[in-house]
Amino acid sequence: MVFELTYFGIAGRAEAIKLIAEVGGTQYTFTPVSFQDWPKVKPTTKYGQLPVLKNSEDESFELCQSIAIARFFAREGNLYPTLNVDASFSDEYVNTIKDLNDAYFKAIFSPNKEEELRKYYEGPFVQTLAALEKEVKPSGFLVGTALSWADLFLFDLLSGVGKDKELPTKLAALKETIAANPKVIEYYQSDRNLRK
Template sequence: MPVYKLYYFPVRGRAELSRLLLAVAGKDYEDIRISFDEWPKKKSTIPTGQMPTFDVDGQLLCQSLTIARYIAREYGYAGKSNMEQALVDQVVDTASDYLGEYFKCYFAPEETKKEAIEKYLKESTPKTLTCFNKWLEQNDGGKGFFVGSSMTMADLAVYEVLTNVVLRDSKILDGFPKLVEHRNRVAFLPKIKEYLEKRPKTDV
């Protein structure tokens, strides 16, 4: 059985998709959270100079989506065919782009941060929600998951990226009932529910 160590900051951020995948797969791992004060010393030891990183029996993996896809493929959450994998990837990559936009706003200078987040919620968010909703409805009318008949990393990616906007505006999904139902469906998967009840609460 492999020994896993996941390194990231003490936030959800770009490591949370991998944490959710490990949770739903029921796999133990060491969740090593590096403080922002410790980070400058750690940075020089990482090939990309970025986190998250994922240690698998001494083999270090870098890049958040590389890590998430490795875990998803290892435990059956990446799609069951080449086409399913492509459909999963388009959802995951869109969620990642959307998350990147949010980080630019969240880490903007204080004098422009509020305006940047408001613009993100009013302009980028409706477009992305419409896209997610369309993809969800294309699979069995949106009654289940994004791809195929069972949960994949696409479902976890959308669940997590929407956490940020729901925390900002609890009514932001009001016009997207299928996405609300999907969000509840994911949150009440037994292992995800157990993980969410225990995970530290953070802004991002």
């Protein structure tokens, strides 16, 4: 079974999804959509938005919403916590990171981009990372004792929006741990990674 992930051909909401699939060993193909072709593609999607995940063996399978797709791949690749409490906290962290990403996109597309980005990095970015720093467990991960989709979601944020930013101690160590993961290294060195 091969999944087809469709999104714009840029580093955006699909990068964390792809990273989770890569680390979890779930087979997928990536179909980029150009902004020029998007008006033609948009009416064919369930909600008129991307990303979309389809299954090559089941035409009725069309999963939308980036968090739902990321969670699906996390479960497929055993990166979603099995304990309900851990799973719920992983959902909290992922949604918090998504909010931080959304605030970044709002700032970058603002007419006052420079000022809004300054406010973003001095406000929500610092505040949210300080809160997440307190959530890192003795294991060095956000949830339990092993790498989860929440860690990868955070790593994607820190490798994109947070690139070259000073990080709190535990989050900096977590980023280094994930960056040393052989599957992460392979993905980041490949053409599949659109952050290059």
